[in-house]
Amino acid sequence: MVVIDLLALPFCFLIAMLLRGGDLKLAMHYGPASYVLVAVVTIAALSMSDLYRAVIRFIDQRLLSVTGLALAVAVLCAYVVLFAINDEMFPRSALAIYWFIVFSYVVTSRIGMRNFLRNHSTRRRPVSDTVAIYGAGEAGAQLAQTMRNSGEYRPVCFFDDKHVLNDRTIAGLRVFHTDRLVELVQAHNIRTVVIAIPSVSPERLRDIMQRLGQAGVSTKILSRLVDLADDKATPRDSIRELKFEDLLGRAPVPPRVDLFARCVRGKQVLVTGAGGSIGSELCRQIATLGPACLHLLDHSEYALYTIRQELATRFPELAAEAHLGSVCNADLVARILHDGAVQTIYHAAAYKHVPLVEANIVEGLRNNVLGAQVVAEAAARARVETCVLISSDKAVRPTNIMGASKRIAELIFQAAAARHGAHTTFCMVRFGNVLGSSGSVIPLFQRQIARGGPLTITHPEVSRYFMLIPEAAQLVIQAGAMAKGGDVFVLDMGEPVRILDLARTMIAMTGLTEKTPQNPGGEIEIKFVGLFPGEKLHEELLTEGVVFPSEHPRIMRMKENALRPSVLETCITCLMMACDTHERAMIESMVKAIVTEYTPQQAAPATAPAPVLAVPEPGLIKKFVPFRI
Template identity: 35%
Template structure:
């Protein structure tokens, strides 16, 4: 009654479509009634076949009595084996076996009755060939009934699923691609429906996999956007080389297809397919080959050691903390002056590494007395110095703050590291320190010069190491998260200049190289990382728009706002008069930049610090230009100093 009321309510509420796939199951008596009709039909058909062969049935009992006897016995065995109790659309081999048993037992019992009647009266009731025809026909039609119902529901369910879900192609016809496709098809909760497979091969177009067609790359290229009936393509990133991924993704974006990524089968855990299928991000296209690290060398530098990470709540610092924790240090001290991010990294690290001893310190590295207490208390073996002000326009407006943190903060840490005999001091620098055009880059170059000069001071045992690299993908305030937010808001995307280019590296990749450089450094080096090919920011923005399923200029506008103060079109990793030397790691080089004597850089940094404490911006920048002669301001109020 409840089911009937439910269907009536749907009809009277205005929805006159009763979906067959919503019906749970028919009452058992209806199934039995249909089976009886099939038995009657089978008997009738058997009689017609026998009669057409001019074979006369026994006349000991009339036709109605024969039919009644056979049907009664057959229904009795159906009741005994409960052949009608299963849900038809979920029929299994066991259900079919029960039908077969009922038919065979019916035949045997009828033969026994037939033989017993013959022994008693000398007459036979039913012709054995007639009974054989009936056995074959009835079982065939009972089986066919269940098969038709099951397949009908399956087709209706598949149609319903496919109409409500995004139709996708799976790239590749290898075992992993087939396994992923099968998992999607078997999971009704996923919002995707596999329409077929896509391959470069030409010998597979006439073959089907999992009942789905195989499309060739040539076929996809020949179709226009409006002729393509799928919404996206699923790729397994690990199965593609960088060049293959670029080629395929360019084609998919050209055809307006959503690009999805799935992990390899080896990385896929049970029932986690839905959470592992994600839209391809720009980071996936900019990422490069995995880095080969000397993990033993890096582990030796951190195992059972006390490590300090300044700027540990930032994007680079937090990743360094995460990677250092994997080598089982005795203590990791995470220092930052940003309260909320420091609290967030505390929660994350304590959950991710419950067995590692952490200390989370809220402090400013420009406060030497506060920092010195930490060096006294914890006896650090390694210091990773990632704390810095890095946003070019803000520092251009507040140059004194760059001196207090980027220069004085670095000096404090370098002094204390040497004084308390820290084994290694690794500073994170930037490509903006090379031929700087802004205050931020110049302040980092000053920090580089000071750290290098400290290496050869009398009594120093600390190895001072500098690492220099470009932009990292997804770091706080970087261009990619900024573009992503602009796209989510519907645009426009703002770019400073159509020709501006930048180097990019992923955060994990950059931090892995920092750890490797820190372990291999002998002291006094500036390590430069292989940043790959520079990326045009305009092309980056257009790709991000297309990966979001939108069209540049039509859906999301791109606006050029002009270069910001201190910004330049091209970043460099080596200064004009520097040489780079290879190391045993092809991703890491040593830059032979000009150095300064400790006494000279000490005197000059004291002068710029005095100007910073007076908040005299012009004098701060003037002193910076004395320390870093190649510092030429660009699109900035400080260009006047270059003219003087």
């Protein structure tokens, strides 16, 4: 670079003199030594700007701006020297012309060489990587420039919803209205569209995804606009695949750091159901907070082994103990609490799949109800500091056994708070569907799409609240820190998402199209199979209980009606006796006696007359008076 500049800069000075004087007379007045001196002084100024230490392939606008400033300082110094020696022959305005010429030369030569090196040092992608950019704003223009510099993608056009931008040119690319999406995707052989709208809302993102899916293109999204400001960045740094949280319908709720570790750091912690989707994420989050020891309890050997090995690999300094067994085993739970001196319990062990529990109501009730009762009683006897139950939105006005069992578990913890609240803080956390958890609709849709469809949905209008697995785990941990006793915590989950919209968006994410009567050539069909027994069209998170704000602005705290502890204990005993008979009608009657809002959607099949069972007299059940803790 120095040698080339030493040859080029005298010619730049000569051009400046010719432009100033109009002929060779003024230029020839000064000998070759003067031109060499000017070149040497200019190279010294350029060297001060670090131009000669820069790697040309990664040279950026900032360095060129500093170079221009250094040149301006050198020209200003030369002007001062000429003024001091009072050289009347030298035209001082030629210095300004020289600055423009040299700066133009430096920018042109470096940018030209940078583009040459990038084009010949980067293996060019095949034509199949032709992409379009959705969003012709500032982010889209920067992304187009970054793509050109990297050579990883070849942008061919913009798509934008604004009619005023139609047929305009931005960053060297033509802008087309989205009405022509399908036509231009086929005309330009576009396979991928990158969404470059940093502030796009989840609702609009789902709408864009469906439109792109109908056009038959795969979709990516601009994740970090700040990366585009760095000229060394590549599209791979700032473009990513769409994630489930992009479809959530709201921004993820961040945890409050001061609440996060209050019940965990330096404490003995037990997680029941540690191998499940929520339990395993709880273990990961707890492991980062420095517990004295983390106890894992699960009845599945494989699930327990998997989470134990993961924690050992990711957190080798973590003290962890794995306990294999059922949460319904009172002796096992009591021994874990006593031997480990457990101070905090997160009770995540439960059967949660509605159709399976509806078909196996005895095991579902025993596991979910007895498990909660065993944990609550053991926690009270061991004087555990905090005990948190993980509940479900299906516990609100339940229409299925799973939801009713979770509501009974809540009543158990409320009764424990009333009876033992002086020593142990009991609370409940209630949330909706968790994206990506086992049994969640998204893994099901992924498997169905991989098989070529169809995607099965129970009803066109069915909707659900969704949250992320880390959000769910963080909510549980924070709830224990905020609890006063008998509280129900609910996350502000925004608006529910229609499952049909979610299915169409997932089809679009894979670059496929929905097969409909209007589009018989589509790849994936959506079928409606009818609501499962006990399934609701729309879930709820709140009942008529009193809602209070909590220490976290996005987490609500509720106080709900509860049964008297003695009455609840009698009812649960009768419920377990009803489970021993395996008579569905009797079992549902006992569940209804405990959870008065329980309204099963399907009548039980006809069965033989039920045997006589000692149950509370009707008058006693009518006298169950709810009271507020």
